[in-house]
Amino acid sequence: MIYIFRNMTIHLQWWLLSFVILQLISVIHASQVSENGMTTSVLLSPKFELGAGSVENKFYYNIDFPRGHIAIKEFNAEVVDQLGNPIPLYETYLHHWVVMRYYGLKDAEIPEGNGDQNLNMIPVRNSGVCGATLAQYFGLGSETRRTVTYVPDPYGIEVGNPGEIPDGYEERWLLNVHAIDTRGVEDRLGCTECKCDLYNVTKDEYGRPLSSDYTGGLDCCYDQTQCRLKEGFQSIKRGLYLRYKVKWIDWEDSILPVKIYIFDVTDTGKWVNDSTTLGAQPRCKIEYEVEACGASGVVRNGCIDTKKTSMAIPAGGYVVYGVAHQHSGGRGSALYGQDGRLICSSMPIYGQGNEVGNEKGYIVGMSTCYPQPGSLKIADGEVLVLESNYSSSQKHTGVMGLFYILVTDQIPNRALQGANHMQASLLWSNYSWAVAFVGLAVTIIVGVGYIRKNEIEGSYEPIIASP
Ligand SMILES: *[C@@H]1O[C@H](CO)[C@@H](O)[C@H](O)[C@H]1NC(C)=O
Ligand SMILES: *[C@@H]1O[C@H](CO)[C@@H](O)[C@H](O)[C@H]1NC(C)=O
Ligand SMILES: *[C@@H]1O[C@H](CO)[C@@H](O)[C@H](O)[C@H]1NC(C)=O
Numbered sequence: 001m002i003y004i005f006r007n008m009t010i011h012l013q014w015w016l017l018s019f020v021i022l023q024l025i026s027v028i029h030a031s032q033v034s035e036n037g038m039t040t041s042v043l044l045s046p047k048f049e050l051g052a053g054s055v056e057n058k059f060y061y062n063i064d065f066p067r068g069h070i071a072i073k074e075f076n077a078e079v080v081d082q083l084g085n086p087i088p089l090y091e092t093y094l095h096h097w098v099v100m101r102y103y104g105l106k107d108a109e110i111p112e113g114n115g116d117q118n119l120n121m122i123p124v125r126n127s128g129v130c131g132a133t134l135a136q137y138f139g140l141g142s143e144t145r146r147t148v149t150y151v152p153d154p155y156g157i158e159v160g161n162p163g164e165i166p167d168g169y170e171e172r173w174l175l176n177v178h179a180i181d182t183r184g185v186e187d188r189l190g191c192t193e194c195k196c197d198l199y200n201v202t203k204d205e206y207g208r209p210l211s212s213d214y215t216g217g218l219d220c221c222y223d224q225t226q227c228r229l230k231e232g233f234q235s236i237k238r239g240l241y242l243r244y245k246v247k248w249i250d251w252e253d254s255i256l257p258v259k260i261y262i263f264d265v266t267d268t269g270k271w272v273n274d275s276t277t278l279g280a281q282p283r284c285k286i287e288y289e290v291e292a293c294g295a296s297g298v299v300r301n302g303c304i305d306t307k308k309t310s311m312a313i314p315a316g317g318y319v320v321y322g323v324a325h326q327h328s329g330g331r332g333s334a335l336y337g338q339d340g341r342l343i344c345s346s347m348p349i350y351g352q353g354n355e356v357g358n359e360k361g362y363i364v365g366m367s368t369c370y371p372q373p374g375s376l377k378i379a380d381g382e383v384l385v386l387e388s389n390y391s392s393s394q395k396h397t398g399v400m401g402l403f404y405i406l407v408t409d410q411i412p413n414r415a416l417q418g419a420n421h422m423q424a425s426l427l428w429s430n431y432s433w434a435v436a437f438v439g440l441a442v443t444i445i446v447g448v449g450y451i452r453k454n455e456i457e458g459s460y461e462p463i464i465a466s467p
Pocket of ligand 1: 200
């Protein structure tokens with residue numbers, strides 16, 4: 001009897017010890033640091049679980065987020081495991097993450113999957129022209145680790161303004177994470193491009209049959225679908241998180257607010273009715289297909305597929321920042337003004353190695369544009385042209401061509417202020433290089449750990465993509 005009791009206390013001690021360790025780990029996970037008025041909050045999504053070949057596409061309706069009337073200066077994210085180790089893209093492919101802002105009825109539950117029909121939530125969309133289809137404030141995919149997202153001084157993305165939040169509501173943030181586990185799969189690129197045959201999917205998430213010419217895309221890799229594994233591959237499920245980093249400052253009147261516009265190269269400019277599928281189709285389809293250039297027997301433009309569309313910007317202004325979003329195979333994207341002038345061109349950065357942030361064959365970053373303040377103006381109602389290039393040396397399904405720009409009505413009006421601002425943003429970029437350098441060093445150290453691990457497990461294969 002005494003023996004059992006002693007055993008129980010030992011168990012209890014162990015239990016307490018592991019509990020304390022777990023608590024310490026979670027302290028490491030979420031953190032907040034302030035320096036010179038700028039706060040960096042590192043936060044975690046709820047945990048999701050992935051086994052080899054499986055897909056998670058979940059919506060979290062009320063994530064941790066800095067509160068109050070603030071200006072967001074930077075937003076980035078990556079997938080990490082339970083110990084906080086960054087996960088390489090060839091193990092967990094981050095198809096996309098999207099962060100949306102909304103006003104939620106205080107104390108009201110937000111049932112999952114109700115989206116826009118839910119009266120408990122009033123979405124606060126970006127200023128873009130795609131409406132509910134691309135409503136987010138922030139969102140990237142595999143390129144998130146090496147895409148610069150800071151908003152230069154004196155600009156900021158204004159949120160949490162108490163004067164704008166309706167009575168009885170509070171500002172909340174919704175996160176959607178779409179991740180695909182490609183450990184042990186037969187065709188890495190095929191799984192990341194959501195090829196329907198690899199997922200053995202013939203109906204969409206809602207049970208509606210897919211048309212026979214739909215061979216890949218989000219309708220084939222929805223939540224809980226499974227991509228084909230190599231024969232006999234065994235793996236255990238593991239718990240993962242999206243770790244996101246928000247840099248912000250308290251709102252001040254000297255900060256100039258920016259508007260967010262997201263454009264989509266599949267934008268048709270109007271809603272179209274399609275009798276073969278679902279009836280009315282939204283103007284922005286998000287995804288498209290790139291046919292292989294050999295398919296029709298001719299090689300055109302050195303096997304570059306160029307897709308273009310034009311759309312009017314409701315209200316223009318000065319461009320502060322620009323970046324594109326593309327998938328593997330992407331060869332760059334550009335936004336042009338009505339007169340043909342280049343507003344911003346954004347090129348993919350392909351990984352070259354095995355380490356986290358540099359995974360071979362994947363887009364690990366996109367180049368960005370920071371025009372001189374006040375130098376680049378878009379007129380109200382101006383018709384912009386968006387161009388998205390992909391390599392067509394092989395067929396691609398479910399690719400994307402988005403363009404994200406920040407626009408302001410105001411420029412710092414005094415020359416002095418302008419000069420200070422430029423200096424500040426130069427300092428800023430030096431600082432972000434330092435951060436990037438430390439990040440890279442950490443990445444390499446962690447990456448070496450991964451390579452070692454992979455050598456032991458022998459499970460690493462590069463993605464079969466041809467950038
Ligand atoms: C594919 O789906 C069909 C019908 O749902 C099912 O009968 C078949 O066993 C599935 N094949 C595989 C390999 O899972
Ligand atoms: C498209 O279809 C919807 C219903 O499916 C209908 O309400 C709408 O008027 C149609 N629009 C056009 C332009 O035909
Ligand atoms: C896209 O490809 C076309 C044709 O090769 C080229 O003229 C254009 O400059 C490319 N655009 C970008 C943004 O790379």
